[in-house]
Structures are given as C-alpha cells and as structure tokens.
Amino acid sequence: MELKELIEQKLKENFSSENFVFSEYRGELTLTLDKKNIVKVSSMLKENPDLQFKLCEDITAVDWAKRKDRFTVVYHIYSLKLNSRLVLKANVDEEECNIDSVSSVWKTANWHERETYDMYGIKFNNHPDLRRMYMPEEFEYHPLRKDFPLMGIPGSLPLPKK
C-alpha cells in the first residue's frame, strides 16, 4: 500500500473528526495538521505497529514574515520499518506563539525544540528544559526571525567590561 493511503487510513481510524491535509513535493509526503493535535498524532505515528515513525530527524520552524499564521513548525520523522520519511507541518500564530512539545514522544526532540525556541521564539508547552540552545540566556531577540537584521542589533550582546 502506498504510504499516503496507509497513513490516511490510520489517521481515520484514530482521529475521525479531525481534518488532515496531505501534499507531495519532489517525492516527499507532507502532512499538515492543527497544532493542537501534534502530540496525539505524533505519538500515534510512533506507537502504531504498522507505521513506527521512531526516528525524529529534525524539528525546525519557518518564519513567513507577513503571513497571517506567521510560523510553520516542521517535523521530519523517519520510519525504519517502512523506510520512508514523513514531514509534519503545523502553523503557529505570532499572537499565540506556542505549540505542545513532542519531547515526551521522541526524546531527541528536546534539543531541536530548544533550538527552535532560541531562533524563533516559539514556546513549546510542557517542555522539560526550555532554555536557549546557542545564544546567551539574557539575549532578548530571536535571531532567525525575519525582522532581526543580518548585522545584528548593536548593544544586544553585552561585551566584557574593560
């Protein structure tokens, strides 16, 4: 069975009332879902014996700058059983800049989510240790947002005193 039909069928069995959108580009299957379902769906994808998406490869976000839902959080997960990759996407608004953490599903999500928080300022609810990954803790901005200038903001990083 095709990967798309298999996942569609499993989603229908478990979450019949929810709306999921599939898309495909250059051979990559993408599943767009509502951000409130992310933990439910990802744990289903991981635990279901027919799917077993056990390896979470990457979590990141995209800043669309002027779009209504400003951010998209992107998850790349891999199933060693099916030998295929699935992309999950969930839109996050700037006003309510948070999404549930999937670090309870995949342990490796911990640092990926910390990095995404550091770079985009998206808060991950129920994250065990949501600190900045690369930037200093007292840094106020989120550098990968499109409104952060390439040259940086003068004075935002405190220099050592003479």
Add this chain to the structure above:
Amino acid sequence: MPKLNKDEVHPKILETLLADTDISIEDALENEMVLNMGPQHPATHGVLRLLLRLDGETVMSCVPELGYLHRGYEKLAENMSYYEFIPHTDRLDYLSPMANNVAWALAVEKLAGIEAPPRAQYIRMIITELARIASHLVAIGALAMDVGAMTVFLWTFREREKILDVWDILCGARFTNSYTRIGGVANDAQPEAIAKVKWFIDQYEENLDECERLLNTNRIFIERLDGVGIINGEDAIDMGLTGPSLRGSGVEFDLRRAQPYLFYNEVDFKVITYPDGDSLARYFVRADETRESIKIIRQALEKMPQGEILLNQPKKVLPKKAEIYSKMEELIHDFMIVNFGINPPVGDIYHAVENPKGELGFYLVSKGEGNPWKCKIRSPSMVNLQSIPRLVKGRMVSDVVAIIGSLDPVMGEADK
C-alpha cells in the same frame, strides 16, 4: 619557605581555619562537587562545555552547553545565493569538507529539480568516501589519544595526510575544498588525482591493520572503552543518534542503503553494525567502515564513465570559465546567475546524506528567489551530543573523555 605567623593571617580566615579542625578526608569525598569541563579542554574536541555534578569521581549528572562556536550559518544562508553558501559548508564539519559540499550540492539540486551528469556523480561518490576515511581516521586517532595512546594518532594522521594530498591535486586546496558546484563538480578529476587515489586505496588497508594491531591488542585501550557509555538500539533511535554511533548499537540504518543517493545502489558494500552499543563498538564500526569505503571507491573507479562533469542547464548551472570569455550566450547566463541566482521553483525539500558523523540534512525553503528563504542544517554532531548526559551517568570522569571521543563530535557542525 618562611612560615606565616599567626598575626599575619587575616583574623576571619584564621577563625574559619580553626573552626574546621574536625574535617576528614572521607567527609571531603562525600561532598558533591560541580566540575566545569571545557569550553577550553583538549578532550572536548573543540569548544564543548560540560557541567558535571560529581560525587567523588563518579558523574551524577551532566549538562552540555553549546553555542561557543555559533556563527549563525542558517541566517547567513538566507542572505546569500545557493552558490555562495558552498564555501560555508566546508566550515560545518571541518574534518570532512568534501562530504558537506556534496550534501549541499545534492540538496540544492533536489530543490531545483536537476541532476548532475554520471561522471560528476561518481567523482562525488569517490570524494565522499575519501572524506569518510579521513574523518574516521581523525576520530580513531583522537579517541586513542584521549585514552592515552599517542602513537596511533600520528599514524592515522599520516594516512589522512595522503587524502589531503589527493584534495590538493584535485581542487588545489587541502582543507577547505569547496569542490562541488550546483549541477556537477568544479573541474574534472585529473589522471594524476585518480592515480593517487588508486595508490592510496592499494596501500591503505595494510596501514590500517598496522594501526589496529596497536589498538586491538592493547589492554589499556580495550579496558578504557569496553562497556563504557552503553546505549541500546531502541534508546539510540529515541535519542536521534545516527551514523556510526547508531550502528554501534546494532541498528542497521545507513542512508546510503536506506535512501540511496548518487550511485550507492549500484555498488556493493556492507553496512557495518556491532551489537554492544559501547564506546568500543563505536570504534570498531568506524574502523570497519573505512574498509567498506575502500571497497566503494574501488568499484566507483572501475565504473566511472567518461563524459561531462557539469550539467548543461544554462538557467541553473554556471557555465565553464573558458566559454564565458568566448561566447555571448554563456556570458549572459553567467551574469544572470551571479547577479540574480538560480531561482529554484517555490517549494521546500529536505535532503539528508550519510556523512561520517551521521545524517547531515539540509531543509531548504525556496520562494522562487535567488536566496533560500530558509535553510536549516540538521547536523549529526549536535544531535549525537544530546545523548552525552545519558551515556556518562554513573561513570568516572575519565570515562567522560572516552565517551566524547567515541561519539566524535565536531563543534563547527554542532554549533553551526
């Protein structure tokens, strides 16, 4: 040395010293201590900082801190064209720059929907495998040096030097190569370079055996690594480990086999796994993998066809220099690509390759412009480092050094 008089010591210090008369050595060892290991520590392979909570010499818990080498490559990538980012990939995993170049070129080609000619792909396969050997040699040498065997480090570096000489002939640079181009490679592999590769693969295995004889029969080396930093396959997948660190835990997952790119589906090689999941198993995987790489290079050299090394696709691929100077059309295309970029169609892709350290992936979002709208680097070193707290828990401080060495992180890549 003249002794201090009682009157010369500050009264407050004297008071505390006198109050402390009942302290014994046993008490001192019972206290927990926080040790700050790094960022400047020779065994952390760069600027990794580990905060260790110690009970005596046993590690109770560990918090890794990253970001001392953060250069913001993802932000830089958003502000430069796809061509301009090639030299920056050299500086990610700086022990295998060629493999990073190939990974970037493949990702951009997938985004733009083009494919390099077969000869270029075979050249890329050969250089990726040579880079893997070079990187694993450093990993083995550095691991041995971390646990106290100095000689092996010199011997593996001698072998790596020969690969750097190949780079020198091939592209004129020994270290930061920037050899690949979008749609091919910078220049054809010269007969001298191919001869040098052939010479290298013929003498390599004998020299590796020599290094292995130094290590595999060395009781100190084996005992420092055997059973240290154990992680089982299920947990390794959960922690996101990839590359030799995952295969050392008995999981047969290699992107070259699972999602073949280049011509890996046409060559015969074995995916090395060891079931133990300890530092020694990770070392064995690396050593054996270099042998498989030799096998791949040998087959690739045989199968490599003659032909073009750069795709003829004027809107996406920079033309050759000689043609720019002699033909009007080529000059126009060169001008357009340099000034406005290659403008891949709107869309986003993720392309991952099996790098020496693990899975190196690029997530690229294009809005149809010359610059990527977003570039995310999925770096294996960073993800592999995440498992350190788990691996070092309950071990000695000296084991921490061995575990870091066996994971083989490169901070240029972990911090981006």
